[in-house]
Amino acid sequence: MSLYPRSLTARLATLYSLLVAILLLLLGLWLEYLIRDHFDEIDHMELTAKLNMIENLLDRVDSPAALNTLPRYLDDLLTSHATLSVSIRDEAGQILYAYQPDFLEPVKNGEVSSPSARWSVAGHEFIGHEVQQLLPLAQPIPVRVLLGLDITHHAHFLQDIRRYLWTGIALAALLTALLGWLVARQGLAPLKRITATAKRLSAERLGERLDLQATPPEMLELANAFNGMLNRLEADFQRLSEFSADIAHELRTPVSNLLTETQVALSRPRSTGEYQDTLHSNLEELERLARMIADMLFLAKADHGLLPNPAEPVHLEREVDALLEFYEALAEEKQVTMQLSGAATVTGDHLMLRRAIANLVSNAVRHTSPGGMIEITITQAKEMARLSVSNPGETIPTDQLAKLFERFHRADNIRSHHGEGAGLGLAITRSIVKAHGGDVAVSSQNGITSFCLSLPLSGRQSTSYHRGADADGE
Incomplete structure (x- = not known):
């Protein structure tokens, strides 16, 4: 069984809808990539900006008093940023400062060397980055700053966009299939006219022709070929009718002569000479019939390409x-x-x-x-x-x-x-x-x-x- 529909209209509609669906799919993937890339750029810029601010604060810790006031400055900096999580640890792993540290639990013991690092906690998605820095005290203290940014709202937005996009593509494909079917049906209307004309043809109605003025340019050659076929068919049928009538007319005369002469010869007893004269006359008519039949057979062979072809x-x-x-x-x-x-x-x-x-x-x-x-x-x-x-x-x-x-x-x-x-x-x-x-x-x-x-x-x-x-x- 063929995988393609037999209907030409259905085939055109299916191919048209598939083509549109593929184009919409490619367009959707491209739009999704652009949106995701845009959000990634925004998130990384925000992450980098906050990390630079924290690094600037740490660069000012040049005394024990500054170290003691560091948490207050960091709280003031991060209070309005609920999407950030911060952890500052010393070389021994002791936490010097933490802001929403639970969200950093999956990566607190690992090294996050790239802003592209991602993890999930309690249904939230994060990206993060970790840097090492020295506190400029009398005896510099190396610290590790781990910063995480909650990007859940962007992820949800992308999911909504993806859902709406694929739903729209599916609906557009269905609508395109319907419209494609209607357009193909209308576009193939000339084929239906050809079919209707062919159905009306009969021996008595060979004068039917397609209207070339109403035929699309793409189908004009087909319409011309169809009309040409009808012209040849009508002409051949006319010649066949005339040929049949001519055969009947040409055969009637010698047959009538044979019948008449035979009936006259049998109407009363005749001498041997008279019968011979009648037979000679009949022989002439029979020879004429034989020549006519031989000629017609010759023409029939010529029509069917059966004549010998010696070289x-x-x-x-x-x-x-x-x-x-x-x-x-x-x-x-x-x-x-x-x-x-x-x-x-x-x-x-x-x-x-x-x-x-x-x-x-x-x-x-x-x-x-x-x-x-x-x-x-x-x-x-x-x-x-x-x-x-x-x-x-x-x-x-x-x-x-x-x-x-x-x-x-x-x-x-x-x-x-x-x-x-x-x-x-x-x-x-x-x-x-x-x-x-x-x-x-x-x-x-x-x-x-x-x-x-x-x-x-x-x-x-x-x-x-x-x-x-x-x-x-x-």
């Missing part, structure tokens, strides 16, 4: 040249010429790259006006190979260009009725190029449409290459 050198000019030979008959039928120039070598899977380029060439052949020329140009710039496929034809509207690479999308009234494609070719091309670390772009203006593939160059580059419309090969 073989691919000469783009050779792949394009092979494709031009393949489409040569179709191009001649449509009175379209094709021209290739440039060369570059990239690293990847030549079959996938050939498929990506084939989709562009196939589109160009289908949509080029009779008598037009398809120009395929390969260039190298900034460690990237660029393959451009340009063909004359109807200009694609600007608002349709960004959608050309979406699945099942075909520009309205321009590329909708040319061929049997399902609208997956360009999406496959983009997935292949992305898998190779490149990108694809399209532009269409003044009757010229150009698709450009950008791929990282390989270490070994091809030499210059040119294939005209009438060339047979390399």
Whole structure:
């Protein structure tokens, strides 16, 4: 079990109160030290002052008469000082003078050489000092003066200060914990708004967003990331919905054709030739379905990063040249010429790259006006190979260009009725190029449409290459 509370608010409040308690504790210890040091200084000054006064009186004892009057002078000096205790003894230990000697009992037989000496008697605390002095008589007499000062009132004051101080620190820590909890709770309110927004999300309510104006600067990055996630989620969900609808639409036509033709064929007895014609027609629809399903599986693998990743050198000019030979008959039928120039070598899977380029060439052949020329140009710039496929034809509207690479999308009234494609070719091309670390772009203006593939160059580059419309090969 964790020693820390699970609640983030409780953690912040606990840490905040602990920090304040530690600071108050250090402040209390410092104040206690200053007060105690101040009292010690006052007590030692008073002790030293009284000791000096007694020493001055003893210095005046220069005759037996002065020695006899010494106790009276000392009584006059000490009567108003109830916190003092004095003992004066001769060399043999005989007491020459004593004032409240009971308080000196613990140290009367010992040497007190420092003012820092402390002892306790009957609940009273004392500090004391002892000095040796000579009485200036005809025959000097050595004496020992022991002076004690009662500091009980200072000790009690320090105890009260300590008690009030620690009680105040404890109360301040508790109050700080409460205030810290309230402040943390208020400060974490944006997290609660994020939670509330997340709870409201559903397939029908993906438009919820956090209000960035009401978000603290410390949480602005989190709020932006959360809103960005919602934007991507909404866009992906929208694409998924459109993709599902497009799949249903694209599969409905061939399935309906198969059902209709089969029902017509079974409506009455037919000859073997008629059944064969029906099967051939159904076979075409089934092949169309198989291609569509294979394309969708390919895109699904691309989305999940499951495409093969071989590192073989691919000469783009050779792949394009092979494709031009393949489409040569179709191009001649449509009175379209094709021209290739440039060369570059990239690293990847030549079959996938050939498929990506084939989709562009196939589109160009289908949509080029009779008598037009398809120009395929390969260039190298900034460690990237660029393959451009340009063909004359109807200009694609600007608002349709960004959608050309979406699945099942075909520009309205321009590329909708040319061929049997399902609208997956360009999406496959983009997935292949992305898998190779490149990108694809399209532009269409003044009757010229150009698709450009950008791929990282390989270490070994091809030499210059040119294939005209009438060339047979390399």
